[in-house]
Amino acid sequence: MSRLDTPENARWRQTARDIAEKVIRPLSKKYDELQEYPWEIKDALAEAGLMGVWIPKEYGGQAGETPVLDLCIVVEEISRADPAIGVLYAVNALGSFPILVGGTDEQKKRFLPEIAAGRKLVAFCLSEKTAGSDAQGLKVRAIKDGEETWSIHGEKKWTTNGGAADIYTVFAVTDPTSRSRRISAFLVEKDMEGFSIGKVEDKMGIRAVPVVETVFDGVKVGNDRLLGGRPGMGFRHAMMTLDRARPGVAAQGVGCAQGALELATVYAMRRQQFGKSISGFQMVQEMLANMSTKTEAARQLVYYCARQLDAGLDNTTLVAAQAKLYATDVSMEVTTDAVQIFGGYGYMRDYPIEKLMRDAKITQIYEGTNQIQRLVVARGLLKEAENLTHLNAYIPEEHQEVYEE
Numbered sequence: 335m336s337r338l339d340t341p342e343n344a345r346w347r348q349t350a351r352d353i354a355e356k357v358i359r360p361l362s363k364k365y366d367e368l369q370e371y372p373w374e375i376k377d378a379l380a381e382a383g384l385m386g387v388w389i390p391k392e393y394g395g396q397a398g399e400t401p402v403l404d405l406c407i408v409v410e411e412i413s414r415a416d417p418a419i420g421v422l423y424a425v426n427a428l429g430s431f432p433i434l435v436g437g438t439d440e441q442k443k444r445f446l447p448e449i450a451a452g453r454k455l456v457a458f459c460l461s462e463k464t465a466g467s468d469a470q471g472l473k474v475r476a477i478k479d480g481e482e483t484w485s486i487h488g489e490k491k492w493t494t495n496g497g498a499a500d501i502y503t504v505f506a507v508t509d510p511t512s513r514s515r516r517i518s519a520f521l522v523e524k525d526m527e528g529f530s531i532g533k534v535e536d537k538m539g540i541r542a543v544p545v546v547e548t549v550f551d552g553v554k555v556g557n558d559r560l561l562g563g564r565p566g567m568g569f570r571h572a573m574m575t576l577d578r579a580r581p582g583v584a585a586q587g588v589g590c591a592q593g594a595l596e597l598a599t600v601y602a603m604r605r606q607q608f609g610k611s612i613s614g615f616q617m618v619q620e621m622l623a624n625m626s627t628k629t630e631a632a633r634q635l636v637y638y639c640a641r642q643l644d645a646g647l648d649n650t651t652l653v654a655a656q657a658k659l660y661a662t663d664v665s666m667e668v669t670t671d672a673v674q675i676f677g678g679y680g681y682m683r684d685y686p687i688e689k690l691m692r693d694a695k696i697t698q699i700y701e702g703t704n705q706i707q708r709l710v711v712a713r714g715l716l717k718e719a720e721n722l723t724h725l726n727a728y729i730p731e732e733h734q735e736v737y738e739e
């Protein structure tokens with residue numbers, strides 16, 4: 335338990351931890367090998383009420399005072415046992431945040447209660463084959479073909495939860511001539527005509543959750559499925575969603591790092607070389623100390639970011655990017671060092687540690703690569719520097735002129 339948890343935070347943490355240890359950890363290897371959706375785990379998460387942590391009570395959820403922090407705590411606890419299940423869970427928040435931030439009241443009432451109850455799963459379809467980091471470069475089109483209707487054409491790439499999910503939040507170009515209002519989001523359901531699943535990816539890590547291509551072959555949707563009821567808001571809704579969802583990926587990184595640290599510590603106390611436990615060697619201790627310190631620093635940055643979002647503060651883009659990039663870089667570093675502490679055994683599939691290193695890698699890539707997060711942070715810093723005019727007096731005369739980027 336974190337000593338600063340509120341009673342509500344502690345309740346979610348304990349619920350998630352119990353499921354993580356009793357249900358998830360024992361099944362982790364099985365689903366990593368099978369690369370199949372673990373319905374039995376999803377059912378356990380839904381039964382415990384965990385699918386409604388981030389959804390307000392008025393829309394059938396169980397959100398309390400700090401829904402983003404609670405979401406992060408649950409993702410962290412699940413990921414500590416299995417980061418693949420961490421994303422399997424968190425992707426439902428990613429898919430439903432657009433409805434929460436941009437949906438009409440009617441759309442919220444129609445879609446959110448089923449998601450909160452865990453009866454319907456949801457996926458987020460932004461990326462395409464030729465539009466990853468450059469989310470403005472989407473090609474999937476939604477064409478207005480009637481007074482109240484649209485038809486969606488094209489393919490999305492990397493849809494996490496695709497095939498398992500019932501609802502798909504799909505970002506499509508509605509006005510190719512506009513720069514700022516080019517994109518709109520639509521709510522598509524799996525049984526709609528023209529919707530299908532394409533290639534199912536064979537992945538390095540997070541193998542329990544499906545990642546697929548989704549195909550939209552003239553899927554017809556009414557205005558009631560246009561997010562927010564008016565076109566052109568899609569890019570804004572996508573960015574607002576990512577600000578809220580990135581702490582969740584960061585929490586996945588923290589949980590994965592914590593899980594690796596714990597396994598490495600337990601192993602180090604049991605492995606003997608040169609007649610003594612390797613945990614007695616100072617270079618191993620140094621690795622463990624660094625792993626622990628970085629994991630804790632990452633955790634606190636994630637919680638700080640989540641608390642800002644829960645407090646409704648604006649300008650959270652920068653701290654969300656910092657949390658995502660720092661926690662996921664730490665996750666990669668810590669899991670790599672954990673494999674090092676296991677030595678040759680760590681490289682083997684029958685030991686649990688190499689999976690965590692494979693699972694950690696994706697957190698540096700999805701929901702915006704860590705290069706893109708650094709761009710976001712740098713842009714934010716340069717903008718904030720405009721308020722530092724009092725420092726001009728300390729910059730010598732020869733460097734007073736300010737140049738554009």
Ligand SMILES: Cc1cc2nc3c(=O)[nH]c(=O)nc-3n(C[C@H](O)[C@H](O)[C@H](O)COP(=O)(O)OP(=O)(O)OC[C@H]3O[C@@H](n4cnc5c(N)ncnc54)[C@H](O)[C@@H]3O)c2cc1C
Nearest residue numbers: 458459460461466467492493494545699700701702703705
């Ligand atoms: C397993 C998995 C699950 C995913 N799940 C989803 C999902 O559910 N929904 C969804 O919409 N998307 C999803 N994605 C897509 C993911 O968000 C993208 O892969 C990611 O944004 C990067 O896009 P890209 O793969 O096209 O890489 P690219 O954009 O082609 O980037 C390639 C490299 O170039 C770098 N780069 C690109 N532009 C810049 C720049 N301006 N400055 C510096 N470096 C740059 C990148 O950092 C990266 O290192 C998923 C991806 C994977 C692999």
